[in-house]
Amino acid sequence: MPTSMRVVELVRFGGADAAFAARELPRPVPGPGQVLVRVRATSVNPLDLQTRRGDYRDQVTLPAVIGNDVAGTVVETGPGADDFRPGDEVWYLAPVFAEQGTYAEFHVVDQALVAPKPARLSHVEAAGLALxxxxxxxxxxxxxxxxxxxxxxxxxxxxxxxxxxxxxxxxxxxxxxxxxxxxxxxxxxxxxxxxxxxxxxxxxxxxxxxxxxxxxxxxxxxxxxxxxxxxxxxxxxxxxxxxxxxxxxxxxxxxxxxxxxxxVFVSPGRDKLASLGRLVDQGKLRPVIGTVLPLADVAEAHALLEGTGDRRRPRGKIAIAVPS
Missing domain, CATH: 3.40.50.720 (NAD(P)-binding Rossmann-like Domain)
Structure with missing residues (x-):
């Protein structure tokens, strides 16, 4: 298990081109009732654009790792976190304005917010559907x-x-x-x-x-x-x-x-994910992924979602793959 992780941080409010920087941070450690997840995919949402622009600057202290969608694999559990085991594939919506967001290789979250990933979905698809x-x-x-x-x-x-x-x-x-x-x-x-x-x-x-x-x-x-x-x-x-x-x-x-x-300002919850997962399993719901970009290209993902310049906004979600 590495002791550090790659992240993309929001370092200044404003336009996408100069807002983000990649760096190494210590890998988080799960506390009581928490799980450590190796993030396989996340996505970009309008909430992320608003955070980057500074609409919620009172809730965000820079530099900050933002992002809310996660699909990945449990790699470690904290004391009392008995719902999951290392190797379980999961998806969840991280709390808004959490201490650390999801533009990162690893993420810690309370197990109560986590649900098993629907088997019919890839990690990219699950991350595009969570929020x-x-x-x-x-x-x-x-x-x-x-x-x-x-x-x-x-x-x-x-x-x-x-x-x-x-x-x-x-x-x-x-x-x-x-x-x-x-x-x-x-x-x-x-x-x-x-x-x-x-x-x-x-x-x-x-x-x-x-x-x-x-x-x-x-x-x-x-x-x-x-x-x-x-x-x-x-x-x-x-x-x-x-x-x-x-x-x-x-x-x-x-x-x-x-x-x-x-x-509606979204709030996370395992029960909602479970309900969505059942619809996925029944073939009644599928995520629409318009574009997949690597973690290093978060700024480009933001620009695509905004449709700035000559960029044409894709249908559906813009997902972020987090390579090993």
Missing amino acids: VGVTVWEALVERAGVRAGERVLVHGGAGGVGSVAVQLASALGAEVVTTARARDHEFVTGLGADVAIDFSDGDYVPKVRALGGVDVVLDTVGGDTLSRSPEVLADRGRVVSIVDIPEPQNLLAAWGVNATYHF
Whole structure:
């Protein structure tokens, strides 16, 4: 077992090109109830972009190893950590703003947050599903309470979160409407969307209203989605947003349809991973991995997710492979 590990640290807030630096740090040691995991893969999420830009600078002390998704192998257990053994393949969502994030070769975590990795998934696939999967589960199941026969509007169905939300809503028995560019319509209908609307070709609201409205709106894009959702909601409809929106929006129209709003900031949990794993095993859910980059290219992964310069943002998730 090595006594040190390679990490990629966030060394300054701002743009991706100058934000990160690779270095060696001491390998962490698991404490009571913890496991040490050899990270095989992680991924990049919008939360990472916000952290890098400095949106959460009050919670992050530089230099910092950030990142939240993990798929890997248990290599050591701490006192009282009896749920896992060395060699077990696991996946989990690390606590947000933990002392050490997941852009590293090794990671320590409380065993209560860890679940066995679904056998059908590679480490890269599992890492690409952890945070977005838990987010979507909390949004659609725990908050919106989506039921079979309802109609759900997923904004941004070709994205990392949206591609999982389309699948989960379909697996729950809902009729799924999603917004996506025309070039992505075949892709999102292949995931389970019943109707795909080109958001770049005029206003989506009349097109959704022509379908009879929706029971649930999942906002993954921000903008004026909160204020416009009452225009497409059925009575007692629900809106769930996972986007930080600093500007206030006029929600007066929400009273007219008795709307309920939920705001989700993801929280880890083994039970959510177990539920997602069962859907994976049943063939009802699969991660969508658009690009895989090595740990050394974290800055490029951030730039790809932002779609800066001439970079075209890929469908689905950007995963990070952590080589031995």
